Amino acid sequence: MAFGHSQLLSGAAILLQMAQMAYAQQVYVRWNGTSPRPSCRGCDMPATPTYKFSTFAFTQTETYRYATSVAPATTTKTYARPYSALSSLMPSLTSTTWGNWSPNDTAATDTADPYGQAAWSSLWEWASPTNFTTTGIYSTTVSPTPLPSSELVHPPKDYFGPTDCYNFPDDFIFGVAGSAAQIEGAIAREGKGPNLMDVLARPGQANNYVTNENYFLYKQDIERLASLGVKYYSFSIAWSRILPFAQPGTPVNKAGIDHYEDLINFVLSKGMIPTVTMLHFDTPLQFFAANVSAKWDDVAIGYTNGAYQNSTFEEAFVHYGKILLTHYADRVPIWFTFNEPLLYSDNGASINTVVKSHARLAHFYKDVIKGTGKIGLKLNDNFGVPRNPQNASDLAAAKHFNAFQLDTFWNPLVLGIDYPDAFKKTVPDYVALNSTDLAYMKDTCDFVAVDPYTATVVSQPPGGIDACTSNSSSPYFPYCVVQNTNNTFDWNIGYRSYSYVYITPEYLRTYINYLWNTFRKPVFITEFGFPVFGEADKATREDQLFDSPRSQYYLSFMTEILKSIWEDGVNVMGALAWSFADNWEFGDYDARFGLQVVDRDTQTKWFKKSFFDLVGFVKDRHPNYEST
Numbered sequence: 001m002a003f004g005h006s007q008l009l010s011g012a013a014i015l016l017q018m019a020q021m022a023y024a025q026q027v028y029v030r031w032n033g034t035s036p037r038p039s040c041r042g043c044d045m046p047a048t049p050t051y052k053f054s055t056f057a058f059t060q061t062e063t064y065r066y067a068t069s070v071a072p073a074t075t076t077k078t079y080a081r082p083y084s085a086l087s088s089l090m091p092s093l094t095s096t097t098w099g100n101w102s103p104n105d106t107a108a109t110d111t112a113d114p115y116g117q118a119a120w121s122s123l124w125e126w127a128s129p130t131n132f133t134t135t136g137i138y139s140t141t142v143s144p145t146p147l148p149s150s151e152l153v154h155p156p157k158d159y160f161g162p163t164d165c166y167n168f169p170d171d172f173i174f175g176v177a178g179s180a181a182q183i184e185g186a187i188a189r190e191g192k193g194p195n196l197m198d199v200l201a202r203p204g205q206a207n208n209y210v211t212n213e214n215y216f217l218y219k220q221d222i223e224r225l226a227s228l229g230v231k232y233y234s235f236s237i238a239w240s241r242i243l244p245f246a247q248p249g250t251p252v253n254k255a256g257i258d259h260y261e262d263l264i265n266f267v268l269s270k271g272m273i274p275t276v277t278m279l280h281f282d283t284p285l286q287f288f289a290a291n292v293s294a295k296w297d298d299v300a301i302g303y304t305n306g307a308y309q310n311s312t313f314e315e316a317f318v319h320y321g322k323i324l325l326t327h328y329a330d331r332v333p334i335w336f337t338f339n340e341p342l343l344y345s346d347n348g349a350s351i352n353t354v355v356k357s358h359a360r361l362a363h364f365y366k367d368v369i370k371g372t373g374k375i376g377l378k379l380n381d382n383f384g385v386p387r388n389p390q391n392a393s394d395l396a397a398a399k400h401f402n403a404f405q406l407d408t409f410w411n412p413l414v415l416g417i418d419y420p421d422a423f424k425k426t427v428p429d430y431v432a433l434n435s436t437d438l439a440y441m442k443d444t445c446d447f448v449a450v451d452p453y454t455a456t457v458v459s460q461p462p463g464g465i466d467a468c469t470s471n472s473s474s475p476y477f478p479y480c481v482v483q484n485t486n487n488t489f490d491w492n493i494g495y496r497s498y499s500y501v502y503i504t505p506e507y508l509r510t511y512i513n514y515l516w517n518t519f520r521k522p523v524f525i526t527e528f529g530f531p532v533f534g535e536a537d538k539a540t541r542e543d544q545l546f547d548s549p550r551s552q553y554y555l556s557f558m559t560e561i562l563k564s565i566w567e568d569g570v571n572v573m574g575a576l577a578w579s580f581a582d583n584w585e586f587g588d589y590d591a592r593f594g595l596q597v598v599d600r601d602t603q604t605k606w607f608k609k610s611f612f613d614l615v616g617f618v619k620d621r622h623p624n625y626e627s628t
């Protein structure tokens with residue numbers, strides 16, 4: 001039976017109604033008919049087909065397309081005065097250079113110098129990275145070589161793809177992201193001191209000593225991204241490469257300053273725009289001096305101890321941040337102080353350090369150096385959606401889950417109001433904020449930035465939320481909700497990747513609406529990505545490169561971002577894909593979030609299909625992509 005016109009309309013009406021409800025929550029509405037096909041409305045098909053013969057020939061044509069590079073820069077916009085005009089704000093900075101370290105080196109003799117080569121080497125001897133190797137290929141900056149056009153031919157498109165008609169606003173930011181510890185390598189070279197990431201690996205895992213050798217290959221990495229047409233490059237700076245001794249009053253590593261200087265200038269010369277994260281989990285190891293083993297254990301809030309609670313951390317981080325801002329804010333329009341701070345917070349004092357040091361750096365940026373770019377911090381929260389949005393208990397669980405992860409930071413730093421109850425109940429040793437603190441912190445984020453990889457279906461734990469928040473032995477502590485990845489009918493909420501990431505574009509739109517309407521600042525998607533299930537097990541590179549599930553992930557997420565902008569009226573400022581290449585994922589290389597395959601023996605990279613699909617999607621919908 002063909003389905004009648006009236007059924008079709010009611011189907012479309014229900015879809016419309018559901019789209020409007022998606023604004024608020026995901027609500028389950030039973031539908032008994034066949035699937036509506038709104039795009040078929042008005043098609044006037046005859047009741048039966050007409051069959052006919054013709055002369056067969058291979059007349060099928062295939063179009064092909066080359067990726068085109070971003071246009072090289074002709075002028076450079078500035079967002080602050082250059083370091084030469086700001087250096088007086090950092091009166092006592094001195095700089096030094098150090099060499100490399102290896103356990104077999106003969107000891108340096110300048111032992112009288114508290115910051116000499118011997119003192120620097122002894123930092124590494126103290127850190128004693130397990131199984132230390134320097135098996136990297138490179139020991140000096142590699143000159144970039146232009147990409148042959150053969151590397152830039154778009155792959156075949158997936159048969160099913162986006163059907164939207166929206167464009168991105170002119171000022172929409174599109175780019176790719178990475179972090180220092182996951183890509184740089186060269187961990188004990190050219191003056192870099194040891195940090196948490198250099199000794200992170202637990203038994204059975206491997207530390208990061210080589211990774212992608214981006215410290216030497218950055219020009220080639222940028223050349224590749226620019227050739228593909230990527231506009232923004234989001235990277236993090238390693239604090240221990242700028243200040244190997246970490247503390248104010250200790251010398252700056254000239255090689256570190258010069259490295260990031262050159263990286264920024266090279267990005268700009270290619271017509272791309274840099275964004276900088278000041279701290280992406282790589283706390284200098286000195287902040288664990290009393291007991292390096294404490295980095296994993298007894299962490300009340302996050303899953304690793306980032307030492308933010310160390311009483312010397314705030315002053316030292318602010319000092320380090322000021323060094324970055326005075327040196328680079330003239331050319332860098334977007335700054336993130338912390339990456340996902342909750343995950344590396346130990347206790348209430350950790351959070352206190354994060355919010356206070358963020359606010360101090362934001363004030364320094366706006367009030368002192370009068371930066372005209374934007375500053376904020378980026379948060380983790382795989383959005384908690386209520387198992388049943390019509391159930392008050394599930395709603396309360398979702399509210400608690402998101403408030404704990406987001407409101408803890410943005411209540412003070414955006415709204416200028418106190419920490420949420422979700423945080424105060426869970427972390428009773430929190431440091432109280434008074435009205436002076438709150439007035440100072442208010443509006444110190446220009447955007448709300450999240451890394452919304454996927455969604456989580458939440459409900460209350462046995463005994464309820466409060467029984468859990470007051471019992472740190474509860475298996476649900478500290479989030480104090482049950483987290484599932486299935487819906488009420490036991491289906492997974494989306495296609496599953498290698499690990500916790502499911503393809504959940506509908507929930508992304510709900511999340512974006514939640515952020516915009518709760519905090520009322522532009523929403524910035526600062527990481528999102530998908531480790532395709534079994535990608536590492538695929539025997540041939542050709543199969544690894546044909547990553548259709550990742551394309552589905554990215555194009556569906558980008559389509560929902562467009563709907564948020566045009567249908568919900570949300571200012572989504574931009575989206576940064578994680579990551580521009582497969583990299584070290586804090587212990588191994590198994591979860592591959594990359595848009596490029598990396599050969600670990602030769603450091604050769606290849607663009608995956610999804611990279612072409614994603615950049616192509618944005619360019620097709622961003623008429624002034626080149627000029628913004």
Ligand SMILES: *[C@@H]1O[C@H](CO)[C@@H](O)[C@H](O)[C@H]1NC(C)=O
Pocket residue numbers: 030031032
């Ligand atoms: C769908 O079918 C069930 C069982 O026959 C019925 O109870 C329900 O009302 C129907 N729902 C709609 C929307 O037609």
Ligand SMILES: *[C@@H]1O[C@H](CO)[C@@H](O)[C@H](O)[C@H]1NC(C)=O
Pocket residue numbers: 102103104132133134
């Ligand atoms: C240090 O020397 C030992 C013994 O000769 C050697 O096995 C090891 O590879 C060397 N380590 C490095 C990092 O050069």
Ligand SMILES: *[C@@H]1O[C@H](CO)[C@@H](O)[C@H](O)[C@H]1NC(C)=O
Pocket residue numbers: 130131201202203204205206207
């Ligand atoms: C060090 O090497 C040993 C032997 O290969 C291995 O079992 C261990 O997991 C490694 N440890 C780290 C932290 O890399």
Ligand SMILES: *[C@@H]1O[C@H](CO)[C@@H](O)[C@H](O)[C@H]1NC(C)=O
Pocket residue numbers: 247286287288289290291310311312313
């Ligand atoms: C905190 O950091 C300082 C270095 O700034 C260090 O001396 C001290 O031991 C650290 N505290 C702990 C508990 O590790």
Ligand SMILES: *[C@@H]1O[C@H](CO)[C@@H](O)[C@H](O)[C@H]1NC(C)=O
Pocket residue numbers: 291292293294295297298
């Ligand atoms: C160092 O921290 C570890 C892990 O928390 C703990 O087991 C150990 O007792 C601590 N050592 C000292 C000397 O405090």
Ligand SMILES: *[C@@H]1O[C@H](CO)[C@@H](O)[C@H](O)[C@H]1NC(C)=O
Pocket residue numbers: 391392393394459460
């Ligand atoms: C809501 O969910 C809770 C927890 O699963 C359950 O106990 C309660 O009965 C539900 N309420 C309604 C009205 O369905």
Ligand SMILES: *[C@@H]1O[C@H](CO)[C@@H](O)[C@H](O)[C@H]1NC(C)=O
Pocket residue numbers: 434435436437
């Ligand atoms: C508020 O707390 C800060 C410490 O965070 C303190 O320096 C200040 O004096 C307090 N102000 C008032 C009005 O209590």
Ligand SMILES: *[C@@H]1O[C@H](CO)[C@@H](O)[C@H](O)[C@H]1NC(C)=O
Pocket residue numbers: 471472473474475
């Ligand atoms: C806290 O949770 C643990 C683990 O579920 C449980 O054994 C213990 O009885 C709880 N304590 C209280 C006071 O409820």
Ligand SMILES: *[C@@H]1O[C@H](CO)[C@@H](O)[C@H](O)[C@H]1NC(C)=O
Pocket residue numbers: 484485486487488489490
């Ligand atoms: C969802 O998955 C969890 C964990 O696997 C399971 O316990 C639960 O029964 C499933 N179904 C629902 C509706 O939560």
